[in-house]
Amino acid sequence: MVEFGAFGDAEQATKWFSRQDNETIDYIKVRAALRDFVTVYGADDAQTELLALVVLRALVVSAAAASADTAGRKPFIAPAAKAHGAACRISDELRRNPGVSNAADSAKYTVYSCAGEQRPAPKDAADAIYRSTNLSGGVAAIALDADKPGAWSPLWHSAGMSADLNDLWRKLKNQLGSGLANWSFWIEWYEAILNGTPLPWELTHRIALQVTDEEWNAGQATVALRIDAIRTKLLLEKEIEQLKKQLSQATKQATAHRKHNNPPPLDDDHKVGAETITLIWADLEALEAEIANPNAEPSALQKIAQRLWAIAKKITRYCGGKIDTTLEAAAKELGSTGTRWVVGSGAVYWLSTQEGTQSVAKLAWQYAEKLLAGG
Numbered sequence: 001m002v003e004f005g006a007f008g009d010a011e012q013a014t015k016w017f018s019r020q021d022n023e024t025i026d027y028i029k030v031r032a033a034l035r036d037f038v039t040v041y042g043a044d045d046a047q048t049e050l051l052a053l054v055v056l057r058a059l060v061v062s063a064a065a066a067s068a069d070t071a072g073r074k075p076f077i078a079p080a081a082k083a084h085g086a087a088c089r090i091s092d093e094l095r096r097n098p099g100v101s102n103a104a105d106s107a108k109y110t111v112y113s114c115a116g117e118q119r120p121a122p123k124d125a126a127d128a129i130y131r132s133t134n135l136s137g138g139v140a141a142i143a144l145d146a147d148k149p150g151a152w153s154p155l156w157h158s159a160g161m162s163a164d165l166n167d168l169w170r171k172l173k174n175q176l177g178s179g180l181a182n183w184s185f186w187i188e189w190y191e192a193i194l195n196g197t198p199l200p201w202e203l204t205h206r207i208a209l210q211v212t213d214e215e216w217n218a219g220q221a222t223v224a225l226r227i228d229a230i231r232t233k234l235l236l237e238k239e240i241e242q243l244k245k246q247l248s249q250a251t252k253q254a255t256a257h258r259k260h261n262n263p264p265p266l267d268d269d270h271k272v273g274a275e276t277i278t279l280i281w282a283d284l285e286a287l288e289a290e291i292a293n294p295n296a297e298p299s300a301l302q303k304i305a306q307r308l309w310a311i312a313k314k315i316t317r318y319c320g321g322k323i324d325t326t327l328e329a330a331a332k333e334l335g336s337t338g339t340r341w342v343v344g345s346g347a348v349y350w351l352s353t354q355e356g357t358q359s360v361a362k363l364a365w366q367y368a369e370k371l372l373a374g375g
Contacts, residue, residue, distance in 0.1 A: 023070065024149045030062040031145050033113035034155055034193060038168040040110065041175060042103030047094055049179055051107045052172070053220050054087040056186055057211075062114035063193070064208035067152070067201045079208055086216070087111040154196035169194070181220035185227050206230050222374070229367065229375025233291055236363040240284050243356035247277050247284075276311060280357060283308050287364055301368035308361035315357070 017025055040055050042048040061083045065076035091107040094100050144157050156165055169190075176183040192199045207227055215226050251274075287304045290296050 020146075023066075024146065026062070026066040026073075027149045028142055028145045030059065030066045030114045031155065032141070033059060033062065033110050034190070035141065035165065036106065036110040036113055037190070038165050038172055039106035040103050041106075041168060041172045042100035044097065044099035045175060045179060047097060047100045048103055048172075048175055049181065049220060050090060051087075051094065051100065051103055052176060052183075052186075053216070053223065054083075054090050055107050055110050056190075057216055058083040058087045058111045058114060060189070060204060061208040063198075064201070064205045067150075067198070067204065076208060082213065083216075084111050084114075152193070152196060152198050155194045179220075182224040183220065185224060185231075200234075203231060203234055206234060225370065225373055225375040229370040232363060232367045232370055232375075236287075236291060236360065236367055239356065239360045239363055240288060243360050244281070244284060246356050247281055251277060276315075280308065280311055284360070287360070291367065296367075296371060298368035298371045301364050301371075305361045305364035305368065308357050308364070312357040312361060 017028075020028075037055060037059060040048065040051050042051070058080070061076055061080045065073045065080060068076070088108055088111055091104040091111070094104040095108075097104070141157065144153075173187055176187070189199055189204070198204070207230055210230055211223060211226050215222050283304050287301070290300050290304070
């Protein structure tokens with residue numbers, strides 16, 4: 001528990017923050033900023049969207065840093081400085097517009113809340129944090145965050161704290177959702193943190209580090225495509241890892257089946273099973289190499305996806321089960337089509353790899369499509 005003393009102004013807030021460790025400061029700062037984000041709401045839809053995007057850029061980088069361990073925070077320092085600078089610059093430009101002046105002020109306060117590498121916290125950040133915590137429940141919010149640093153509990157700790165903020169969030173969410181760009185990821189990301197169930201931090205970290213300045217500057221339509229591709233790639237990597245585990249287990253099961261005193265003859269099922277596991281493994285290795293390439297070739301991904309899909313179809317055809325038809329039109333039969341896959345003692349390990357092979361094939365195809373779309 002971090003000793004917390006109530007304070008009544010920004011000067012007292014600055015003194016209190018100066019006595020805390022960096023991790024606690026960063027955690028409380030970004031949570032204060034996340035609460036304050038809902039005030040970035042204005043009459044002009046286009047300019048509110050611009051403010052929302054630059055503030056979300058600052059928030060996602062700051063949240064990534066605050067969720068990393070001490071050793072893992074360094075990569076986020078430079079991206080955070082860029083993100084904070086861009087948000088403040090744009091909010092300053094828009095403060096003269098009557099339709100978004102209040103939203104622009106809120107945007108700058110929000111960014112100040114999560115910004116700053118100096119210790120103790122600079123006065124502008126302390127002002128913003130004090131403003132944010134007053135807006136979202138006063139010093140009680142800081143007290144609860146300080147009590148459990150790094151816990152990422154629900155953002156608004158009580159119904160009384162969140163009543164007005166919920167209404168602001170509903171308005172901002174509706175405003176963003178009514179535009180042409182796709183804001184669904186940001187809505188999901190923010191509400192997950194709001195509810196105390198953040199999306200996987202690895203995804204937040206990748207977004208913070210991999211979306212380029214040019215992509216952020218191009219606007220939300222471009223950012224949405226890029227995030228979608230980053231997310232699909234991460235899911236694909238996880239599915240490849242899981243399928244490799246399944247293949248290793250299937251091989252062990254098949255080997256164990258034959259290691260008793262009177263092993264049966266090596267039937268067609270086991271022969272083709274071993275051959276097919278080798279084929280799948282080779283394609284997974286090729287797929288890993290391709291997606292690790294910053295200039296991954298969509299056509300290469302599609303070819304691998306088609307081969308894996310064909311294997312999944314064959315396993316299903318001869319061992320039973322359901323096949324998803326997402327890639328049915330694109331799947332091509334492999335060259336070695338003459339072997340009859342008999343349902344025998346190896347059926348269990350055949351089926352254990354069928355769904356994983358389907359999933360990897362679908363995600364590889366989807367990732368190729370997202371790259372083709374500009375992600």
